[in-house]
Amino acid sequence: MARAAVALFRFELQEAYDALRQRIDGLSDAEFFWEPVPGCWTVRRRDDGRWAVDYPEPPHPDPAPLTTIGWRLVHVAECKVMYHEYAFGDAKLTFPEIDSAHTAATAIAQLESGHQMLMRDLDGLDDTGLGREVLTNWGERWPTQQIFWTMISHDLHHGGEIGALRDLYREQVLVSGRSRP
Secondary structure, three states: OOOHHHHHHHHHHHHHHHHHHHOOOOHHHHHOOOOOOOOEEOOOEEOOOOOEEOOOOOOOOOOOOOOOOOHHHHHHHHHHHHHHHHOOOOOOOOHOOOOOOOOHHHHHHHHHHHHHHHHHHHHHHOOHHOOEEOOOOOOEEEHHHHHHHHHHHHHHHHHHHHHHHHHHHHHHHHHOOOOOO
């Protein structure tokens, strides 16, 4: 059973995740909810008492509002859960059913859980399995390798954004004492 490609994906998935985790180490709830500009998308309590990220039904605003660190972190964590659910799980969970994490600590825990699920999914494959078509939560079928590549890209992209927002928070709030630039 050939596993060279699986080993490479495993290495890249872990490296991207480690970079993201480094950017969120020590994240506070104040940073999680900080809105650098008015009208940010964030994580909010819904009318039913559960929490969700702001994400309106289509059509989406163009351009979309700036998102908070919390929104970005929860988005990454929930996407990991959903990719696992549809590509490797029961394919039943929907985003509205998720009670989104609403603290830095619970979001990081959800991120960790989602990452571990995907790592186990990857560990269950051989190189041939990377080409197998699997379901996504929006009904498309992708080669399994595209699921993992998307998560690698997602961790790096949003991790970079979170890092930049944390730098801005540090400069705007902690150093200068201003809550807005």
